[in-house]
Amino acid sequence: MNIINLKRKNQDNPLDIFMKWLEPDIIKINQSILNNLLGSEPLISDLSNHIIGSGGKRIRPLLTIACSKLCNYIGSRHIELASVIEFIHTATLLHDDVVDDSKKDEENLQPILFGITNLASW
Incomplete structure (x- = not known):
């Protein structure tokens, strides 16, 4: 009876390989933001620093740049597009949290972080 060894010879995590493949563009997206x-405005500047500093997953921009690479796109507009997608996503999150006056917990303090305390409800 033959035993098949299913262990990969290269133990690198596929997600790590994927992220390393996209890393140069991720840096460009952060710089673009x-x-x-x-x-x-100071509020918008603070927001951009929060977007970069939050360390979010940035799935939408990652998918955008991955698709551009898989389609052999040559150019830089995918960086702009990925940045815009991240702006829109962040804006929708803030809209949901601030404008809709949603309840806050201690881990979700965007209105407080950005000085909009009159819109933050506890």
Whole structure:
């Protein structure tokens, strides 16, 4: 009876390989977010720093740049598109949390972080 060894010879995590493949573009997306909001209103500048510093998954921008690579796209507009997608996603989260006056817990303090305490309900 033959025993099949299903262990991979290369023990790298597939997600780590994927992220390393996209890393140069991820850096460009982060820089694009900061550049596009630099010198704006202080609230918007704080928001851009929060987007970058939060360490979120950024699934939408990752999928955008992965698709561009898989389609052999040559250019830089995918960076702009991925940044815009992240802006829209963040705006919808803030809209849900702030404008809709949703209840807050201690781990979700966006209204407090951005000085909109009159809209934060506890």
